[in-house]
Amino acid sequence: MTVNIRNIALFSIVGLLIVGTxxxxxxxxALLILNMGLISAIMALGVNLQxxxxxxxxxxxxxxxxxxxxxxxxxxxxxxxEAWSGGGLRVLLGLALGAGTIAAAILTQKRMQGRxxxxxxxxVLVGGFFLFRFVFDSAVGAIESVDPASTGYxxxxxxxxxxxxxxxxxxxxxxxxxxxxxxxxxxxDYLAIATLGIAEIIIAVLKNEDWLSRGVKNVIGxxxxxxYEVDLQQDAGFIERAASFGLDPTTASTLYVKFLYGILFxxxxxxxxxxAQKALNSPWGRMMRAIRDNETAAEAMGKDVTARHLQIFxxxxxxxxxxxxxxxxLDGQLTPGTYQPLRFTFLVWVMVIVGGSGNNFGAVLxxxxxxxxxIQVEPAGRALMDLVTSGMSDGYWLKDHLxxxxxxxxxxxxxxxxxLVLRFSPRGLIPEK
Amino acid sequence: MDFLNGLVAFxxxxxxxxxxYGAQLAIGALGVxxxxxxxxxxxxxxxxxxxxxxxxxxxxxxLFQNLGLSLGPLPTALLALPFGIAGTALLLLGTDRLIxxxxxxxxxxxxxxxxxxxxxxxxxNGIVRFLIGTEDxxxxxxxxxxxxxxxxxxxxxxxxxLAIRTSQGLTVLTAVVVxxxxxxxxxxxxxxxxxxxxxxxEDLALLSGINPERVVMVTWLIVACLATIAGVLYGLDKSFxxxxxxxxxxxxxxxxxxxxxxxxxxxxAGGFVIAFSEVTITYAWKKVLGYWLPExxxxxxxxxxxxxxxxxxxxxxxxxxxxxxxPTGLFKGQSV
Numbered sequence: 001m002t003v004n005i006r007n008i009a010l011f012s013i014v015g016l017l018i019v020g021t022x023x024x025x026x027x028x029x030a031l032l033i034l035n036m037g038l039i040s041a042i043m044a045l046g047v048n049l050q051x052x053x054x055x056x057x058x059x060x061x062x063x064x065x066x067x068x069x070x071x072x073x074x075x076x077x078x079x080x081x082e083a084w085s086g087g088g089l090r091v092l093l094g095l096a097l098g099a100g101t102i103a104a105a106i107l108t109q110k111r112m113q114g115r116x117x118x119x120x121x122x123x124v125l126v127g128g129f130f131l132f133r134f135v136f137d138s139a140v141g142a143i144e145s146v147d148p149a150s151t152g153y154x155x156x157x158x159x160x161x162x163x164x165x166x167x168x169x170x171x172x173x174x175x176x177x178x179x180x181x182x183x184x185x186x187x188x189d190y191l192a193i194a195t196l197g198i199a200e201i202i203i204a205v206l207k208n209e210d211w212l213s214r215g216v217k218n219v220i221g222x223x224x225x226x227x228y229e230v231d232l233q234q235d236a237g238f239i240e241r242a243a244s245f246g247l248d249p250t251t252a253s254t255l256y257v258k259f260l261y262g263i264l265f266x267x268x269x270x271x272x273x274x275x276a277q278k279a280l281n282s283p284w285g286r287m288m289r290a291i292r293d294n295e296t297a298a299e300a301m302g303k304d305v306t307a308r309h310l311q312i313f314x315x316x317x318x319x320x321x322x323x324x325x326x327x328x329x330l331d332g333q334l335t336p337g338t339y340q341p342l343r344f345t346f347l348v349w350v351m352v353i354v355g356g357s358g359n360n361f362g363a364v365l366x367x368x369x370x371x372x373x374x375i376q377v378e379p380a381g382r383a384l385m386d387l388v389t390s391g392m393s394d395g396y397w398l399k400d401h402l403x404x405x406x407x408x409x410x411x412x413x414x415x416x417x418x419x420l421v422l423r424f425s426p427r428g429l430i431p432e433k
Numbered sequence: 434m435d436f437l438n439g440l441v442a443f444x445x446x447x448x449x450x451x452x453x454y455g456a457q458l459a460i461g462a463l464g465v466x467x468x469x470x471x472x473x474x475x476x477x478x479x480x481x482x483x484x485x486x487x488x489x490x491x492x493x494x495x496l497f498q499n500l501g502l503s504l505g506p507l508p509t510a511l512l513a514l515p516f517g518i519a520g521t522a523l524l525l526l527g528t529d530r531l532i533x534x535x536x537x538x539x540x541x542x543x544x545x546x547x548x549x550x551x552x553x554x555x556x557x558n559g560i561v562r563f564l565i566g567t568e569d570x571x572x573x574x575x576x577x578x579x580x581x582x583x584x585x586x587x588x589x590x591x592x593x594x595l596a597i598r599t600s601q602g603l604t605v606l607t608a609v610v611v612x613x614x615x616x617x618x619x620x621x622x623x624x625x626x627x628x629x630x631x632x633x634x635e636d637l638a639l640l641s642g643i644n645p646e647r648v649v650m651v652t653w654l655i656v657a658c659l660a661t662i663a664g665v666l667y668g669l670d671k672s673f674x675x676x677x678x679x680x681x682x683x684x685x686x687x688x689x690x691x692x693x694x695x696x697x698x699x700x701x702a703g704g705f706v707i708a709f710s711e712v713t714i715t716y717a718w719k720k721v722l723g724y725w726l727p728e729x730x731x732x733x734x735x736x737x738x739x740x741x742x743x744x745x746x747x748x749x750x751x752x753x754x755x756x757x758x759x760p761t762g763l764f765k766g767q768s769v
Contacts, residue, residue, distance in 0.1 A: 197749035415555025
């Protein structure tokens with residue numbers, strides 16, 4: 001009972017912080033924090049599933065989030081007809097050849113015996129690689145030359161963007177399957193490095209494969225699941241309703257749009273949280289925790305540890321993919337250059353550890369709280385620096401330096417928060433039961 | 434003649450840069466592998482430790498430049514290096530006392546220490562960005578080249594030039610000295626032997642009267658040296674940017690794991706394996722092959738297997754291949 005009161009109190013504090021932001025900095029900022037907080041909470045749920053339930057050390061969250069973002073582009077953007085007729089099928093053929101090469105290499109490695117085995121595998125890989133590049137390169141050239149300033153990529157399927165959310169989850173799940181198949185049998189440190197590496201590779205692909213994601217030229221104007229502010233401002237009914245709340249149409253429209261996003265995100269979060277709670281309290285969840293606490297004992301009881309690990313690795317990554325698709329939808333653009341491991345991988349880890357690993361509500365709380373801090377530390381740092389430097393004369397080098405550096409207070413604060421929680425409250429704010 | 438030209442182009446664009454990069458990775462990986470061997474966790478803050486050491490060295494370099502001190506043809510950074518090492522050593526010993534010691538006494542699981550090192554990584558990253566900012570910095574001064582491309586061409590009369598930068602020569606030379614000193618220390622001195630004993634079997638080492646705190650302290654001191662040297666050499670060779678140093682974490686870990694975590698010899702081999710694979714796979718071979726192949730076979734395309742942006746993919750692919758076929762690395766490392 002006391003635990004429950006404590007939890008409600010903790011969530012209320014975070015709620016008050018957001019409401020406080022609304023009163024001090026305006027409701028637009030508050031809703032922005034709330035929306036990104038919802039997405040962060042979903043990412044934290046995914047990581048908590050892997051780390052809290054199963055003890056899997058995944059530091060490639062960024063990659064799965066980016067794959068989700070790619071899904072929103074591939075689902076919702078209109079297709080570029082000219083690019084498709086120019087090289088679309090050839091690109092697909094090239095990719096199929098690449099996948100076929102890898103499959104053939106694995107098959108050779110498995111089927112053949114003796115000394116020739118490794119040479120044959122190598123020959124298959126090298127031959128396949130050149131064939132793949134031959135087909136692929138010309139197709140990519142054809143696609144990227146189609147009006148590179150505005151398209152130059154294949155585009156998407158022109159479907160409603162909401163479909164991209166589950167598809168983002170599927171993309172991430174597919175990637176997780178491949179990584180899990182190769183790396184999950186290894187030790188925890190190796191899995192960490194493997195996931196770190198794959199995340200960097202996914203970002204490199206998004207940055208460089210212009211035919212797929214326009215690379216660093218970014219995809220902008222991804223269709224929205226909610227109305228546009230401009231349309232709302234011209235809607236007579238909406239203006240009237242806004243006036244009845246005492247708001248001018250511009251403010252009302254921005255608030256309304258953010259509010260709708262918030263509702264959509266909250267629905268997803270509640271569904272996922274409900275599912276995660278169900279899973280945690282099911283026999284399956286108990287088995288997972290048994291495996292986490294003692295792999296050898298669980299294996300002796302006849303549990304297939306590797307298969308269960310693979311399963312939960314895929315599920316957790318899929319949740320991160322969904323969150324990634326939602327985030328790209330909220331931004332309305334895919335900007336591969338902005339994915340940074342500190343922000344998208346390690347920050348999510350701070351959320352899970354601070355909130356309480358092994359507890360879904362803890363992860364959600366951590367998501368909201370840490371995101372709030374992440375946003376608010378910057379103005380707070382600036383205010384602090386203004387205070388510190390108030391005695392110095394303008395143009396003094398130290399004053400300029402301190403004020404310019406205030407932006408970097410974020411990382412420092414996150415690190416200190418993480419270390420303090422690990423030291424003094426290692427089970428997090430809402431510990432596992 | 435064509436063969437020689439091709440060879441020179443190969444040396445200039447592949448071998449020399451690969452050798453320098455490999456030496457930098459090797460020194461970085463030695464630090465990671467020592468921490469893993471003695472303290473038994475993967476230190477994610479290593480890249481940022483390197484950045485910190487380089488930052489202190491840069492600060493002293495600027496100071497010496499202002500005072501008019503220099504080493505003539507050699508970069509002033511060499512003069513500042515001991516101060517950088519001292520600063521890093523203070524930071525690492527402080528971190529250990531404040532943070533890691535608690536978990537060591539608790540006998541926390543290695544994975545907890547890894548998460549703790551993530552926190553340390555955030556803090557160090559924040560400190561570095563706070564103090565020096567995020568922009569690119571070059572702090573190389575003195576003579577730029579040992580042999581410049583033009584001088585080489587005039588000397589040999591070849592079409593292709595071979596340029597060896599001072600930073601590359603220094604890197605390789607320093608790496609040899611550092612590695613020799615480290616192996617001498619680990620194999621010949623009493624402290625080094627006690628470190629190896631501690632790494633092989635902690636309980637037995639404790640029973641024979643080895644003081645664990647002393648071993649840990651010496652380890653951090655050596656790591657401070659290695660991290661700062663690796664960071665400064667990399668910075669002299671390329672340039673200093675905090676984010677790049679953070680990203681070096683992946684190739685450094687790949688080197689240490691490919692060689693066998695906890696095995697110093699493996700870290701060196703791993704560093705060169707990773708560096709040469711990265712360079713050979715992302716290099717456009719058109720020029721070299723143009724010299725080496727008969728004219729009818731000369732390539733039209735760049736013959737670049739992968740674009741340079743995929744160099745992470747190369748370290749990663751090698752890491753996976755080695756792990757799948759030899760899980761303990763090329764040299765036998767520890768497996769926990």
